[in-house]
Structure formats: structure tokens, C-alpha cells
Amino acid sequence: MNCETCQELIHDLIDGSINERDxxxxxxxxxxxxxxxxxxxxxxxxxxFCRTQRGQYEAPPNEQAMWLRIRNVIEAELPGKVVSNTESxxxxxxxxxxxxxxxxxxxxxxxxxxxxxxxxxxxxxxxxRFGGYGVQPNPPQVEASNINERIFxxxxxxxxxxxxxxxxxxxxxxxxxxxxERSLRSLDETIQILKDDLNRNPHDDISYEMLTVSMDSQLTxxxxxxxx
Amino acid sequence: xxxxxLPWRSSSRAGxxxxxxxxxITAASFSVTAQQRLSKRYPAGQNxxxxxxxxxxxxxxxxxxKNEIRLxxxxxxxxxxxxxxxxxxxxxxxxxxDNRGRGDVGDINFKLQVPVNSSIxxxxxxxxxxxxxxxxxxxxxxxxxxxxxxxxxxxxxxxxAQNVIGNIFFDGEFSRxxxxxxxxxxxxxxxxxxxxxxxxxxxxxxxxRIALNDFWNNNFKTQDGRKYVGDVGDGRSSVSxxxxxxxxTFMRR
Numbered sequence: 001m002n003c004e005t006c007q008e009l010i011h012d013l014i015d016g017s018i019n020e021r022d023x024x025x026x027x028x029x030x031x032x033x034x035x036x037x038x039x040x041x042x043x044x045x046x047x048x049f050c051r052t053q054r055g056q057y058e059a060p061p062n063e064q065a066m067w068l069r070i071r072n073v074i075e076a077e078l079p080g081k082v083v084s085n086t087e088s089x090x091x092x093x094x095x096x097x098x099x100x101x102x103x104x105x106x107x108x109x110x111x112x113x114x115x116x117x118x119x120x121x122x123x124x125x126x127x128x129r130f131g132g133y134g135v136q137p138n139p140p141q142v143e144a145s146n147i148n149e150r151i152f153x154x155x156x157x158x159x160x161x162x163x164x165x166x167x168x169x170x171x172x173x174x175x176x177x178x179x180x181e182r183s184l185r186s187l188d189e190t191i192q193i194l195k196d197d198l199n200r201n202p203h204d205d206i207s208y209e210m211l212t213v214s215m216d217s218q219l220t221x222x223x224x225x226x227x228x
Numbered sequence: 229x230x231x232x233x234l235p236w237r238s239s240s241r242a243g244x245x246x247x248x249x250x251x252x253i254t255a256a257s258f259s260v261t262a263q264q265r266l267s268k269r270y271p272a273g274q275n276x277x278x279x280x281x282x283x284x285x286x287x288x289x290x291x292x293x294k295n296e297i298r299l300x301x302x303x304x305x306x307x308x309x310x311x312x313x314x315x316x317x318x319x320x321x322x323x324x325x326d327n328r329g330r331g332d333v334g335d336i337n338f339k340l341q342v343p344v345n346s347s348i349x350x351x352x353x354x355x356x357x358x359x360x361x362x363x364x365x366x367x368x369x370x371x372x373x374x375x376x377x378x379x380x381x382x383x384x385x386x387x388x389a390q391n392v393i394g395n396i397f398f399d400g401e402f403s404r405x406x407x408x409x410x411x412x413x414x415x416x417x418x419x420x421x422x423x424x425x426x427x428x429x430x431x432x433x434x435x436x437r438i439a440l441n442d443f444w445n446n447n448f449k450t451q452d453g454r455k456y457v458g459d460v461g462d463g464r465s466s467v468s469x470x471x472x473x474x475x476x477t478f479m480r481r
Contacts, residue, residue, distance in 0.1 A: 171331040176284060179354045183373035183392040186414050190472045194434070206454050210434050213470055217413060221392060224353055224372035227324060228283065228332060 001029045006036045013040070014047050147198070147208060154215045161222035172228060180225055187218040264303040266310060272297045273317055274345050275364070281322040282352040285335035291344035291361040298341040304334035347384075356394075376415075391415065395474075399481065402427050402465040411470045419469070420479040426461030430468045437475040 009026045012018040018026070030037045103111065162184075169177055194211040197204055272295060280287060285304075292298070297319055301310055309326040312319060319342075327333045335355070342348070347366040350357050357369040360380045367384040369377045371391035379389060382400035389396045390411040399420040402408060408427075410417050423442060431438050436453040448458030469476050 173284075173332045173334065176332055176354065179374045183413075186393055190413055197434075206432060206434065206451055210432060210470070210472065213411070214413065214472065217390075217392060217411070221372050224351075227328075228353065 001025050003029075003033060003036050006030070006033065007039055010036070010040045010043055014043055147202065151195070151198075151211065151215075154212075154219075158215060158218055158222065161219065161226060165222055165226050168226065168228060176228070180221070183221055184218065187214055187221065190214045191218065264301075264306065264308070266299065266301040266303065268299050268312070270297045270299065270312065270314060270319060271295070272314075272319060272343060272346075274343050275317065275347070276343060277318045277347040277349065277366075278340060278342055279318060279320045279322075279349045280338060280340070280351070281324055282336055282338065282350075282355065283323050283327075283333060284353055285337045285355045287337075287350050287352060287355065287357045288339045289348055289350065289357075289359045289362070290339075290341050291346070291363075292341045293344070294341075295343055297343075300339040302335075302337045304336065308333040308336065310336065401425070402467065404464045406465040408465065408467045410468070412474055413472045414474060415471070416474045416477065417469055417471050418475075418477045418479065419467075420481050423480045424461070426459075426464040427467045428459050428463035428465070429456065430466075431456045431476050432469070433471045433474075433476050435471075435473050437471075439475065439477045441478050442480045443478045 006026060006029045009018060009022050013023060013026060030040060169180075172180070191211060191214050194207050194214060197207040198211065201207070274295060276297065278289065278297070280289075285302075299312060299321075303310060308323075308330075310321060310323060311326050312321045314320075321338070323333065323336060337355075342362075344362065345364050346362065347364045348359055348362060349366060349368045350359070351370045351372070352375065353372045354374050355371065356376045356378070357371060358378045358380070359367055359369060359382060360378075362381075363383045365384060366386045367379060367382050368386075368388040369379065369390070370388070371377060371394060373391075374393040375391055376394040377389045377391055377396045379387065379397065380399045382398065383403060384400075385403050385406045387398065387400075387406070387408045387410075389398065389409070392412070393414045394412065395415045396410050396412050396417045397420075398408075398410065398418070402421060402425050404426075410419065425443075429440075429443075429448075431440075432455040434454050438453070438456055440448070440456065443460045445458065445460065448456050450456045
């Protein structure tokens with residue numbers, strides 16, 4: 001006999017509903033197993049205490065009926081929402097998650113093959129439908145945001161140099177200042193036109209290319225003049 | 229005959245004006261004489277590299293049939309330093325470095341006569357650049373702001389001409405395997421080359437002002453007239469022309 005069976009039989013022994021054969025086997029195990037013996041002792045003590053305190057802690061005559069009545073009272077007092085929660089049927093996902101899956105090896109292999117086939121089929125259909133094989137280009141929104149980010153960073157560098165150069169301008173000759181400012185303005189206008197073009201059409205490669213060239217030219221102009 | 233004299237007040241006013249005029253003429257003549265003139269000759273090899281970094285003023289570079297460099301310069305402001313240095317095969321003039329901390333030193337107009345095979349690298353913040361009769365590895369002309377660039381009878385492996393406002397004119401030949409880059413924001417770019425030139429062209433002008441003339445062929449690809457990409461002949465050299473608001477013109481030499 002193992003300990004699990006023994007401890008189940010201890011309850012029957014204490015209740016007085018054990019048969020002779022099980023009682024013999026149990027007693028034999030209890031003599032050999034110290035743990036089960038102590039469990040029996042504990043249970044016997046609890047039951048002994050309950051018997052001595054019978055007046056105060058008398059068990060209800062029909063315990064199951066009592067709990068049913070209590071539950072009915074609670075349900076009658078609580079709003080319908082709580083009741084419906086307790087009474088609601090488990091969801092599909094809940095049942096699925098709560099379920100234990102037991103598959104044989106052939107079933108497992110068949111399931112795997114089915115999943116692989118399904119994934120392959122959906123991939124092929126997806127590639128044919130959305131532009132052929134190979135690496136798919138970034139979505140337009142992602143490309144546009146990358147371009148905007150690059151332009152923004154470049155513009156920040158230009159703004160930094162513009163601020164730096166403002167301090168030096170006072171030392172230049174009037175002619176140098178005039179020609180510098182005219183060139184800067186010319187490039188500013190170009191950059192603004194190209195930015196507007198790009199806002200209208202974010203995928204206009206030529207406008208982006210020209211914008212990069214113009215911004216580089218402006219950066220060169222500013223760097224060339226900053227030491228003057 | 230009666231002679232009428234001017235009243236005292238009028239005569240004194242005329243005298244003041246006369247003195248003012250004399251002073252003005254004297255000041256003008258001083259300003260002319262205050263200009264420094266520099267003229268020097270430096271021995272050089274056949275393949276010398278010329279590097280000139282100017283702030284403002286005209287730069288003219290021409291070849292001559294001598295293995296030496298002749299430098300002529302007109303310096304507007306008194307006390308401006310121009311100190312040419314010869315380092316190995318390079319002849320370097322850096323006005324910015326020579327006058328660091330002095331601020332704006334005014335115009336310096338340079339004229340350099342150099343051996344025909346000299347490599348030329350020129351920069352100025354503003355002012356025109358002219359290069360003529362050079363056959364070498366490099367001709368670079370960079371104007372940071374305003375100034376025309378004129379490269380005449382130039383045959384170099386690498387040519388770079390760039391300004392923000394001003395015209396660019398190239399008259400010369402494209403060498404096999406060479407690279408040629410012309411860039412302006414506001415100004416016309418004109419390229420005059422032999423009719424049998426072979427090159428791969430990338431020309432961009434958002435203003436749609438590109439005229440390939442005799443060099444046009446059906447292999448050119450264009451994106452709504454703003455950019456042309458294509459080969460002329462076997463495309464042995466690479467030519468890039470970018471102009472935002474001016475005209476790009478190709479002409480047969």
C-alpha cells in the first residue's frame with residue numbers, strides 16, 4: 001500500500017466505514033510508515049476534539065442542504081450581474097486554454113504537417129498577391145517618416161551653423177555680407193520649394209535628391225563662411 | 229571791359245569746394261597706391277599641384293610654356309598677408325590661414341601662370357574663377373557663394389566646378405574614365421565638348437531646363453524632364469550636372 005491510498009483509508013477508518021481487509025492492510029502500513037501514522041493521530045485528535053465539543057460545534061444534520069440554502073440567499077440578495085458571472089458559460093478561449101490536449105504521435109505528426117502546409121500556402125498566396133517574391137519594400141508611411149527624420153536632422157545641423165555665423169557677420173565687409181546673405185537666401189528658397197514638393201509627393205525621388213544637394217550646398221556655404 | 233568779381237561768400241564757398249575736390253582726388257590716388265601688388269616667380273616641376281584658398285576676389289589661372297609658377301596678385305587692404313608655400317610638389321596659398329584673426333581682409337585678385345600639366349585646386353568665398361589651357365589630373369573650382377566659373381580649354385581626369393549663384397562654363401574634353409561634376413543653384417551651366425565625346429550623363433534640373441542638343445539620343449531616360457540619365461557613345465567617363473533654377477546646355481565644340 002502506498003501513502004496516498006493509506007491516507008484515503010484513514011478517513012474511512014475514523015468514520016467507521018472501512019472493511020476488515022482494508023483495515024488490516026491499513027494497520028500494517030501504519031505500523032511501518034511514521035508519516036501516515038502521524039496523519040492518523042492528527043485526524044483522530046481533531047475528531048476527538050469535535051466529539052468532546054459536540055454541544056458547541058455540532059455539525060449540521062445535512063451539510064450539503066445548508067450550503068445550498070446559504071448560496072440561494074446570497075444569490076437572491078446580489079444583483080444579476082454577479083449571478084450571471086457565476087452562472088455564465090465558459091468562453092471558447094477559456095475552454096480551449098483550460099483543456100488538456102493529449103495527442104498520439106501520428107496525430108501530432110499530422111497536425112504539424114497540416115500547420116506547415118497552411119503557412120506555406122498562405123505565404124505563397126500573400127507574395128503573389130502583394131507584389132511578387134523577394135524582400136517587400138517598406139510601407140510608404142515608414143519611408144516618408146524616415147525621409148522626414150533625415151531632413152529634420154540635416155535642418156538642425158544647418159540651423160546650428162546659421163546661429164554660429166550670426167555672431168561673425170558683424171566683422172565682414174558689406175559686400176561679403178550681402179553676397180553671403182543673397183546666396184543663403186537663394187538656397188533657403190530652393191530648400192523650401194523642394195520641401196513643399198516633397199510634402200505634396202513624399203515619393204518624389206528627384207525632389208528628395210535635389211533637396212539633399214541643396215542642403216549640403218547650404219551647409220558648405222555656412223562652414224566656409226564661419227571662420228571669416 | 230568790366231570785370232565782375234564774385235561776392236565774398238560765393239568765392240569762399242567755391243574755395244572750399246575746390247579744396248574738397250583736391251582732397252578727394254588725393255585720397256583716391258592714395259587708395260590706388262595703397263593697393264599692394266605682388267609679383268613673384270617660383271620654380272616648379274611639370275606636374276605641380278596648385279592649391280589656392282582665397283576669401284574674395286578674382287582668380288585667374290593660365291598655363292604657360294615654362295616649368296615655373298608666376299604669381300601676380302593685387303591686394304586691396306594694407307597689411308594683408310599672402311605667403312605662398314612650396315611643399316614637395318605642391319604650391320599652396322591659403323589666404324584664410326595667413327590672415328587668421330584679422331577678419332575680412334578685402335579682395336585679393338590672383339593671376340597664376342603655371343605649367344600646363346599642373347593640377348589645380350581653387351577655392352574662394354566669393355569672386356570669379358577662370359582657368360585656361362590646362363591638361364592635368366585635376367581641375368577644381370569652388371565658389372562658396374557668388375561668382376562665375378569659366379574653365380576654357382581644359383582636359384583633366386577630374387573636374388569639379390561648384391558655386392551657389394553664378395554661371396559655370398566648361399570648354400574642354402572628357403578623358404576616358406574621368407569624372408566631371410558641375411553644380412550650381414542659380415546660374416546657367418554650359419558644357420562645350422567635342423562631338424565624339426563618350427560619357428555617362430546624370431543631369432538634374434527641377435526647373436526642367438536641360439538642353440542636350442547634339443548629344444541627345446533615344447537611350448536617355450528622363451523623369452518628367454527634370455532628370456536625364458543615359459550614355460553618350462560608350463559612356464567612358466562620368467558626368468554629373470545639377471542645377472536648380474538655371475539652364476543646363478550641352479554644346480558641340
